[in-house]
Amino acid sequence: MNVQKEKDRAKLDEKLPSMPWYIQKFIDYKLPDLSPSTLLEYVRDYDMFLSWLRAEGLSGAVSNTQVTLEELEVLHMDSITGYRIYLTTKREGSNTRVTVSRKLSSLRSLFHYLSQIAEDENFYPLLKRNVMAKVEIKRVHKPKDTAAKLKGKILEEEELLEFIGYILEGYGQDMSNNKQAIYSHNLNKERDACIASLILNSGLRVSEVVNLNIDDLDLNNKLLYVYRKGNNDETFKTPVYFREQAKDELAVYTRLRTERYHAPKREKALFVTVPNGQVEGKRMTKRAIQAMIIKYAKAFGKPYLTVHKLRHSFATDYYLQNDIYKTKEQLGHASTETTEVYAHLTDKTMSEAIERRMD
Structure with a gap:
């Protein structure tokens, strides 16, 4: 479990x-x-x-x-x-x-x-x-209503890369007068950028990110093994691919994971943090990841951005290059009805997406 x-x-x-x-x-x-x-x-x-x-x-x-x-x-x-x-x-x-x-x-x-x-x-x-x-x-x-609410509240095109770059560099520059913020940023910027990049390049849910173990990562094949929502088989993990972009951040973070966060061998979590007053790294919580993204989003000038909107950002970008069925599988949706949101968020129609599937 x-x-x-x-x-x-x-x-x-x-x-x-x-x-x-x-x-x-x-x-x-x-x-x-x-x-x-x-x-x-x-x-x-x-x-x-x-x-x-x-x-x-x-x-x-x-x-x-x-x-x-x-x-x-x-x-x-x-x-x-x-x-x-x-x-x-x-x-x-x-x-x-x-x-x-x-x-x-x-x-x-x-x-x-x-x-x-x-x-x-x-x-x-x-x-x-x-x-x-x-x-x-x-x-x-309704998908159309959801899409209308998301319009203008997700990252689009070059903004996906800009946000990751901001976490790595821009935030530190903006917080240069805040010693506490700078200390935390210097400690965690590679990890935080890695989490944001992974969601923006795979569409994982925050709960799926939290549950990732170090052994679930296959960096060479750009693959993760994930407990997907709605799958009650506790022994099965779904293979989920991520884009090349996330591979760079994952490679950097995994090299730093043990030495910077002092994660003991018994700690299986991929993403870890060192709680205040403690010396060993432990699994990050869902709330910590949500708060982390909100912190960067506000400083980035997009206060409405959340972890789930990063997932929407990936899905919209992914749907522009793929059909609705591939998008459904990548996101782990139970049906294409949920995935229809991204048809309404782009200029493509549902019929165009379905026809391309048949080619």
């Missing part, structure tokens, strides 16, 4: 006992098919829903664990409408339309399982009435 999955599985195991027995049963049922991170999101969604039921007086339970199936059975459509309104207007952080849709979808999955799949000792459904079956959840994440 990869590093992020191990962490999420531990959090899932910790949080699950606070759920009613029937939700625990549902999570066990889904465990072979969904990643721990997805199931953890499910549990958080259910925790919010059950807390809302109790706060609204729709459940008499004193804790979420004690909310009964009978209380779910008698919910009216007005209650679900009320919950949807709560999600879109709650003061402690508003949810986007996509987030609301996802939270309702996770509820619908639970109710479907309880009413159509799970059964009691007499072979009757655990839930006799499914109010969520009446709820229409409209698709809100």
Whole structure:
């Protein structure tokens, strides 16, 4: 199991006992098919829903664990409408339309399982009435809309190389009066440039970068072996190619990895850092990589740039030279529908991309 999955599985195991027995049963049922991170999101969604039921007086339970199936059975459509309104207007952080849709979808999955799949000792459904079956959840994440939001917020053409060059040199010049920033930059600039270059030349997700081990790198063949999102076979790593450009940064960084970060032999991580107060290097976290890219992006004059937008930048550039199917495979998308975003981000049409595939 990869590093992020191990962490999420531990959090899932910790949080699950606070759920009613029937939700625990549902999570066990889904465990072979969904990643721990997805199931953890499910549990958080259910925790919010059950807390809302109790706060609204729709459940008499004193804790979420004690909310009964009978209380779910008698919910009216007005209650679900009320919950949807709560999600879109709650003061402690508003949810986007996509987030609301996802939270309702996770509820619908639970109710479907309880009413159509799970059964009691007499072979009757655990839930006799499914109010969520009446709820229409409209698709809100359309490729064309996503593309419109990304327009002007990704790196294009020569900017890809400029950003890597800025991490190596420009940032240090801009921070010349900040001794702390200069010290950190001198220590980490080759590593940071390597991470940015790898994403911009392969399209890896940040979680995939975090999980990389030193043994996953085949520098000569410009190849990495990656745990891909959605693949629940814990023993299989997908081969992913990277461009020649990233090979240079990887060669430089891997030579520095041991001597500069004092990574012990037992540390398998490709990308490491030395935490404050410690002497040995350890695996970088997802949050650390995200914060690092944001730091450089702001100084570079593109404060909207994130790790995921680096992935979008690669994908758009890659799609200009390849068809939609090759782009889908390179990015590890489950379907070409997700990859359509990059057709809308370029001047090419979907039909042109498909026809070229047939040549």
